[in-house]
Amino acid sequence: xxxxALTTACSLMAGLFxxxxxxxxxxxxxxxxRDWSFDGIFGSFDRTAQQRGYQIYNEACSGCHGxxxxxxxxxxxxxxxxxxxxxxxxxxxxTDGPDDEGEMYQRNALPSDHFVSPFxxxxxxxxxxxxxxxxxLSLIVxxxxxxxxxxxALLTSYGDAPDDEELPDGMYYNAVFPGHQIxxxxxxxxxxxxxxxxxxxxxxxxxxDVTTFLAWAASPEMEARKRxxxxxxxFLLVLTALLAAVKHKVWSRLN
Amino acid sequence: MNKKIQDAGAAGDDESRRDFLLLTTGLxxxxxxxxxAWPFIDSMNPAADVLSLSTTEVDLSPVETxxxxxxxxxxxxxxxxxRTEQEITQARNVDLAELRDPVPDEDRDIRPxxxxxxxxxxxxxxxxxxQKPGQPRGEWGGWFCPCHGSQFDTSxxxxxxxxxxxxxxxxxxFINETSIQIG
Amino acid sequence: xxxxxxxxxxxxxxxxxxxxxxxxxRELRDYPTxxxxxxxxxxxxxxxxxxxxxxxxxxxxxxxYTAHMDYAFDSVERIMRDVNxxxxxxxxxxxxxxxxxxxxxxxxxxxxxxxxxxxxREILWALGVVxxxxxxxxxxxGYVLPWGQMSFWGATVITNLFSAIPLxxxxxxxxxxxxxxxxNPTLTRFxxxxxxxxxxxxxxxxxxxxxxxxxxxxxxxGVDAKEPQDTIPFHPYYTAKDFFGFGVFFLxxxxxxxxxxxxxGEPDNYIPANPLAxxxxxxxxxxxLPFYAILRVVPDIEVFGFILVEAKxxxxxxxxxxxxxxxxxxxxxxxxxxxxxxxxIFKQFFWIFLADCLLLGWVGANPPEGSFVVLGRIGTAFxxxxxxxxxxxxxxxxxxxxxxxxxxxxxxNEKKGERS
Numbered sequence: 001x002x003x004x005a006l007t008t009a010c011s012l013m014a015g016l017f018x019x020x021x022x023x024x025x026x027x028x029x030x031x032x033x034r035d036w037s038f039d040g041i042f043g044s045f046d047r048t049a050q051q052r053g054y055q056i057y058n059e060a061c062s063g064c065h066g067x068x069x070x071x072x073x074x075x076x077x078x079x080x081x082x083x084x085x086x087x088x089x090x091x092x093x094x095t096d097g098p099d100d101e102g103e104m105y106q107r108n109a110l111p112s113d114h115f116v117s118p119f120x121x122x123x124x125x126x127x128x129x130x131x132x133x134x135x136x137l138s139l140i141v142x143x144x145x146x147x148x149x150x151x152x153a154l155l156t157s158y159g160d161a162p163d164d165e166e167l168p169d170g171m172y173y174n175a176v177f178p179g180h181q182i183x184x185x186x187x188x189x190x191x192x193x194x195x196x197x198x199x200x201x202x203x204x205x206x207x208x209d210v211t212t213f214l215a216w217a218a219s220p221e222m223e224a225r226k227r228x229x230x231x232x233x234x235f236l237l238v239l240t241a242l243l244a245a246v247k248h249k250v251w252s253r254l255n
Numbered sequence: 256m257n258k259k260i261q262d263a264g265a266a267g268d269d270e271s272r273r274d275f276l277l278l279t280t281g282l283x284x285x286x287x288x289x290x291x292a293w294p295f296i297d298s299m300n301p302a303a304d305v306l307s308l309s310t311t312e313v314d315l316s317p318v319e320t321x322x323x324x325x326x327x328x329x330x331x332x333x334x335x336x337x338r339t340e341q342e343i344t345q346a347r348n349v350d351l352a353e354l355r356d357p358v359p360d361e362d363r364d365i366r367p368x369x370x371x372x373x374x375x376x377x378x379x380x381x382x383x384x385x386q387k388p389g390q391p392r393g394e395w396g397g398w399f400c401p402c403h404g405s406q407f408d409t410s411x412x413x414x415x416x417x418x419x420x421x422x423x424x425x426x427x428x429f430i431n432e433t434s435i436q437i438g
Numbered sequence: 439x440x441x442x443x444x445x446x447x448x449x450x451x452x453x454x455x456x457x458x459x460x461x462x463x464r465e466l467r468d469y470p471t472x473x474x475x476x477x478x479x480x481x482x483x484x485x486x487x488x489x490x491x492x493x494x495x496x497x498x499x500x501x502x503y504t505a506h507m508d509y510a511f512d513s514v515e516r517i518m519r520d521v522n523x524x525x526x527x528x529x530x531x532x533x534x535x536x537x538x539x540x541x542x543x544x545x546x547x548x549x550x551x552x553x554x555x556x557x558x559r560e561i562l563w564a565l566g567v568v569x570x571x572x573x574x575x576x577x578x579x580g581y582v583l584p585w586g587q588m589s590f591w592g593a594t595v596i597t598n599l600f601s602a603i604p605l606x607x608x609x610x611x612x613x614x615x616x617x618x619x620x621x622n623p624t625l626t627r628f629x630x631x632x633x634x635x636x637x638x639x640x641x642x643x644x645x646x647x648x649x650x651x652x653x654x655x656x657x658x659x660g661v662d663a664k665e666p667q668d669t670i671p672f673h674p675y676y677t678a679k680d681f682f683g684f685g686v687f688f689l690x691x692x693x694x695x696x697x698x699x700x701x702x703g704e705p706d707n708y709i710p711a712n713p714l715a716x717x718x719x720x721x722x723x724x725x726x727l728p729f730y731a732i733l734r735v736v737p738d739i740e741v742f743g744f745i746l747v748e749a750k751x752x753x754x755x756x757x758x759x760x761x762x763x764x765x766x767x768x769x770x771x772x773x774x775x776x777x778x779x780x781x782x783i784f785k786q787f788f789w790i791f792l793a794d795c796l797l798l799g800w801v802g803a804n805p806p807e808g809s810f811v812v813l814g815r816i817g818t819a820f821x822x823x824x825x826x827x828x829x830x831x832x833x834x835x836x837x838x839x840x841x842x843x844x845x846x847x848x849x850x851n852e853k854k855g856e857r858s
Contacts, residue, residue, distance in 0.1 A: 041697050069515050073307050112307035135709075139515075142700060143708035178718075218708075221518065221525040228526070229696025236692065239287055240685030242280040243678075249276060250678040254473070254670065284681075294523035298498050303520040 029176050031146040031153050034208075038148075038215055041230065044223050045216045050078045052195055053213025056206050060187045061137065064129060066117030069138035070217055073111040077220060085111045092116040130170050132183035141211070141218040148215045150176065155207035158186040310438035312430070315369065323386045325374060328437045332374035332382055333425060334398070335435075338409060343367050345396065346410035356420045360410040363424050371435065372411040372422040376400040383407060383422075398422070465651055470669035471676050472657035474849050478552075479655070480683035481545040486643065487684055488538045488691075493636055495531040503583065505629035507622045510585035511710040529699040535577050536702040537691050539725035542570060550767075551788055553776030554656040560768040562649040567764045569642050574726070574761075576635040579628040581723055582620075586707030591720045593620050593628075599733070602751040619713060659848055660776025661841055668845035719805060727802030728795050732821070733757040734806045735814030756818065763825045770825055773833035780839040783832050791824045 037046035054075070057067070072089040076082070089109040094116060097104035109116060117136070119125035126133050135143075144150045153176040161173035161180070171181040188203045195201050216222070301309075311328040313335065318324055323336040338346070346360040347367075364370055376383050378400065384390040385398035385407075393399035393406030395414045400406075405416030412421040427437040442453035442460060453459040502521050504513035517524035546566070549555055555563035582593045597614050601607040616623025654663065663669050670676075694701055702724060706717045722730050736753040738745045747755070778785040794817050801814040842848035 069512070069519065071304070071307070073303075074519075110312075112304070139708040143705050145705050147705075225525060225529075225696055225699070229692070232692055232696065233689065235287060235290075236685060236689050239280070239283050240682065240689060242276070242283055243682040243685045245276055246280050247678040247682040250674045254675070294526050295494065295498055297522040298524060298527055299501065300522050302502075302516070302522060302524070304516065305520075 029178070031149050031176060034149055034152060036148055036215070037212065038222060041226055043226065046212060047079050048197060049209045049212040050216055051080075052197065052199060052206075053209040053211070054078060055196065056188070056193060056210040057137070057213055059193050060206075061210065063118055064125075064134040064184075066119070066136045067115040067138050067217060068117050068136050070115045070220075071111070072109065072113060072115065074220060077216070082111070089113060130183065132170075134184065137214055137217065139218045141215045143218075148211050151214060152207050152211045154182075155188055155210070156203060310436055312434060312436050314434045316433040320368070325386050326437070328373075328425060333437060334370075334372050334374040334386060334411070334422075336370045336409075338368055338370055342396065342409040346370075346408060349408070349410075349412075355413050358412065358421060363410050363412075363421075365427070365429060369435075370409070370411060371424060371427055371437070373425050374398075374422070376402065376405055376418055377413070377420045377422065378403055378405055378416070378418040466677075467671060467673040469651065469672040470663070471655055471672045472663045472668060472845055473670045473675075474657050474659065474845055475655065475676065475679075476658055477679075477683060478544070478548040478658075480680050481541050481548065483680045484683055484687050485538065485541045485545055487687070488534055488541055489636070489639065489643065492531060492534045492538060493640075495527045495534065496633070496636065498527050499531055500633060503629075505583070505626050507585060507625050507711070510583060510625060514584045526695070529695045533691065533694045533699060533702060535580065536723070536725065537687075537694075538573065539577070541687070542573065543725070546570070547792060550791075551778045551785075552656055552658055553660050553771070553773075553778070555768045556771065556773075556776050557768065558653045559649075559656065562646065562653060563768055564765055565642055565646040565649055567761070569639060569646060570764075571761060572635055572639045572642060576632060576639065577723065577725070579632040579635070582625065582628045583632065584707060585625065585711045587709045587711055587715075587717050588704045588707040588720070590620060590711035590713065591716055592722055593624065595720060596722070597624075599754045599757075602748070602754045604751070621713075656776060657845060658777060658779065659842060659845060660780070661845060661848075663845050665844055665846060721803055724799070724803075727800075728798035729757050729760060729802070731798040731802035731814045732760050732818045735801070735811050735818055737815075756822075760818075760821060763822065767825065767829070771829045771833050773836065773838070775838040775841065780841055781832075781836055782839065783836040784829075787824065787828050787832060790820075794820045794824070 037043060037049065057065075072085050075085050075088065080088070089111050092109040092113075092115075093106045094109045094113050095104050096107050099105055119128060122133055141147045141151055146153075154174060157175040157177075159173055159175060161167050165173070165180070167173060167181060171183060172185055173180055174182045188206045190203055191201050193201045193206065199205060219225075309329055311326060311333075313324075313326050315335070315337070318335065318337045320337050321339050323334060325332045325334055327333070336342075343360075349360070351357040351359060360367075363372075374382050374386070379402060381400050381402035383398035383400040383405070385392040391399040393415070395406055395408035397407035397409045397411060397414075400416065400418065403417050405418035406414050407418075407422055408414050410421075411424070413419070425437050427435050430436050442450045442457070443463075444450045444453055444459055449459055499517065502513065502517045502524065504510060514528065517528050519525075521527075549563065549566070578592075578596060582589045597611060597620065600610045600614060603610060612618060614624070615621070616627060657663065704721065709717075721727070733753040733756070736749055736756055738749045739747040739752050773781065773784070775781055778788055797813065798817040798821065801810050801817060804810045806814070842851070
């Protein structure tokens, strides 16, 4: 009977799909699913990829994109020592104050400070980038459909526009960016960066590393979450099995 | 007859097995409930950003002899005084028997010329005066608490008034010749 | 004065002054419950558990959250990154909202399928609909608090619905906003109300339970439990059954929290609210999708070329009507037989209705273009036809199957059937 009803409903729907659709066709761009070290319930971030990704961020991204939700102390999760982190932070200046005279002053950043953004505000950022706004990257992996796969695809899908497509000045062709016209120039080129661990710096390698780094920046809690999750699920499985046994026992009295 | 006894035995077994099962389940459930309370409680503990500010580094190089500065450490003022020879001698030549909270000055500083104390009166939490030139420092040349008139000497020890103990010396260390890390 | 049955002197002393123990014994222990309730009946108590989890996590989050448009987004990220187990509390709360609706929707469809809204349970049912409305308001305001793009634009779209009200619409919207757009006053009042509403829900849940214990539980057969053998005490039978249900529920819930915490979420809500840029595709949380679909697909209602009701107002009326119609269900369905098990035609339409709700949800998730509009209109028409036409007609013309004489006879027959 249920089946009868469902068949009716399905055929009804199937009929409706055949109706002509006057709507503009929204292009659906397929994003390739890749294997990441942080996938799955046992996944964790590949430390060396994270460190290389941090280097890419510093050398290729940080000129335009901020990471304002991260603090320098967070880099301890990448395996850096306290002294390393202090040294990273010292390269940046932050405004502090007011001092006793009421003046704001500049000081070196401390590990407890947030990452210093390249521009003081969005207006300055737009002004420096031909009106385009380079987004902050702290949550970029969570803030885009297909997450890490999309970021990787974006970084590796630059190319020449098809002949029938006119590109305005200052725009670049990217096969996976919605609308295909992106204001960000291709940020990565083979061998333009020398990895401190000697890894060959291909565009693929760099894109994959920086994506790993950004995935961590968006979900720094991920490893702790999955570890605790496994324990909690195991515990719950045992408890639920016991509860099932209790239920079975109690109800067997009724017979 | 025999069968009846067997049945009774089986029922008894059944009973105790259920009791054991109930007990185990109850125990596991209670443990689970107790464990899951922890994240709720722990979320009220100081968070990572608060903890990261639990140490403060201070550059002492601009502080001339005889000057004092106030820095903030964990939300509280810390008094740092670059003591003069005279203040040091004054602090050291005290008969401990005179003191309410007897601690020798040698135990209250790492280097005699630098005195570092938490600037909160141990009486009721006011902030004593004496940091800025012109402020009252009390009879012993240290600090004077405006709330209830406690007076502290050049080692931050209580000499007169209601405060029960000396100004607290926070944990700190010299990271180099001219700067310290508090906390 | 009540004479307590308890043997323990302290318990007895308290009980004779404040009869909590007598009450608990009567309502939680001895409470006679039909012996044939299936697992669909567990979802009511599961919903209660979710309400408690939401309240507890919500209170802890409120201690860390800052209700100010300049700090709200960052304060949520601080919870995720710096507060001890903050990510756990936040993900429990975020996914708990979705779980709450899954559980309550199952509870509601169970009520429809087994006729739990029928006499004498009309008020019990109506209180349930009130809880649903309160939940929706709470969830909507809670979704605004993280102050992401979807928070902001979802709130903009939904509050703008009130501008459809003739004459006073715009004034009402400005009153809701506390300004001329969604801004800080809106955020702070939503925060205050988001904190208040769950306590109202607790009150209505209490009334829901009082009403339930007054008229007692319905059961899958829909026949009244008359003989003593028809019922069993709530404890230990249904406590044991419900606790097993809790275990399974938490496995699913925590599975999402720990391993797919953003499954129900929208990526756009990880972008801070920007009043100057609307995301290309605004969607509400999944549990509002069917209603959102109804809102958008309604055209201008014309009579002889005159626009009688503008599309915007018509959409708003139908959207609210789609929930309010539930209040009238007990009187729309005049069939004396409760359970769909004995109502072959009603049962068919029930499944079509369920499919229709899913269809509307799917339409709501897609842009209102082309065949989605057509699908949405058909779905909306069927939704209302189901309540207003189909249910009354089926009640009138359907020939129900013979009912079992009692709960216990049916249970024993089933057992016999299994054995042979």
